[in-house]
Amino acid sequence: EFAARGGSTAAYAWGDDAVPDGRLMANTWQGAFPYRNDGALGWAGTSPVGAFPPNGHGLLDMIGNVWEWTTTRFAGH
Numbered sequence: 247e248f249a250a251r252g253g254s255t256a257a258y259a260w261g262d263d264a265v266p267d268g269r270l271m272a273n274t275w276q277g278a279f280p281y282r283n284d285g286a287l288g289w290a291g292t293s294p295v296g297a298f299p300p301n302g303h304g305l306l307d308m309i310g311n312v313w314e315w316t317t318t319r320f321a322g323h
Contacts, residue, residue, distance in 0.1 A: 252301025
């Protein structure tokens with residue numbers, strides 16, 4: 247969490263606005279979750295490294311893409 251936030255205390259790693267100036271700041275699901283990802287950002291799967299600006303620590307791509315990396319559904323213990 248600390249690394250992902252980049253030193254920020256805002257609601258999101260990039261500030262308090264989820265979509266600043268209409269620009270998505272992370273590769274998140276776009277479409278009817280979890281049935282259809284329309285790839286509105288240009289990627290229906292993972293985005294290329296460096297597709298989004300670095301956070302306050304200079305780290306890239308700390309937010310998003312998790313759905314594509316974890317193919318199993320969460321089930322509580």
